[in-house]
Amino acid sequence: MTIGVLLGLFLAVPATADSGLPxxxxxxxxxxxxxxxxxxxxxxxxxxxxxxxxxxxxxxxxxxxxxxxxxxxxxxxxxxxxxxxxxxxxxxxxxxxxxxxxFSAVTAPLWLAPIALLAIGAWLARGSFKRRKRS
The missing domain is CATH 1.10.8.640 (Cytochrome C biogenesis protein)
Structure with a gap:
């Protein structure tokens, strides 16, 4: 019951974000x-x-x-x-x-993460293709 109430309050927060003022x-x-x-x-x-x-x-x-x-x-x-x-x-x-x-120390992960993920994906794909050639 407590989790349901907390979840309801959490979901209601965006609805109360506007002030109602003109x-x-x-x-x-x-x-x-x-x-x-x-x-x-x-x-x-x-x-x-x-x-x-x-x-x-x-x-x-x-x-x-x-x-x-x-x-x-x-x-x-x-x-x-x-x-x-x-x-x-x-x-x-x-x-x-x-x-x-x-680009700064704070935003570096935002800029570098896509490059790192592409490099990891290419490395994994390369390993997968090498295993397929051997079998």
């Missing part, structure tokens, strides 16, 4: 200047939603993604460059907020 002013409203909105959109598709994790802030319906969209639009409208906004968000939320984290 969205930020520019969360779902485009900027009036199409050029500025294009800059904002180009930046938003490169930023990961910290709640959804698999979606960009441009695609996510999470409250936090809406707040981040509003922040990006406000800063773009104020004249900040997309790169400085991106840098500020990375400083605030870490490299995880971007879809292309830089």
């Amino acid at each position: 969205p930020a002013a520019l969360a779902n409203t485009q900027l009036r200047d199409p050029a500025l909105e294009a800059k904002a959109q180009a930046l938003m598709v490169t930023l990961r939603c910290l709640v959804c994790q698999g979606q960009s802030i441009a695609d996510s319906d999470a409250d936090m993604a809406g707040d981040m969209r509003a922040l990006v639009r406000q800063r773009i409208a104020a004249g900040e460059s997309p790169e400085s906004i991106r840098h500020w968000l990375i400083e605030r939320y870490g490299d995880y907020v971007t879809y292309d984290p830089p």
Whole structure:
């Protein structure tokens, strides 16, 4: 019974992630200047939603993604460059907020694991092919 209650609470957590407050002013409203909105959109598709994790802030319906969209639009409208906004968000939320984290000691496993797995797979396949030739 206790495991069922804990499992139910665990599964209910995503449902309570949104606050119920109205969205930020520019969360779902485009900027009036199409050029500025294009800059904002180009930046938003490169930023990961910290709640959804698999979606960009441009695609996510999470409250936090809406707040981040509003922040990006406000800063773009104020004249900040997309790169400085991106840098500020990375400083605030870490490299995880971007879809292309830089190579560092922390992100090295993310970059090196696929290469290592391919090398191990090739080595195992080579061994398998050698055994088949002998028999």
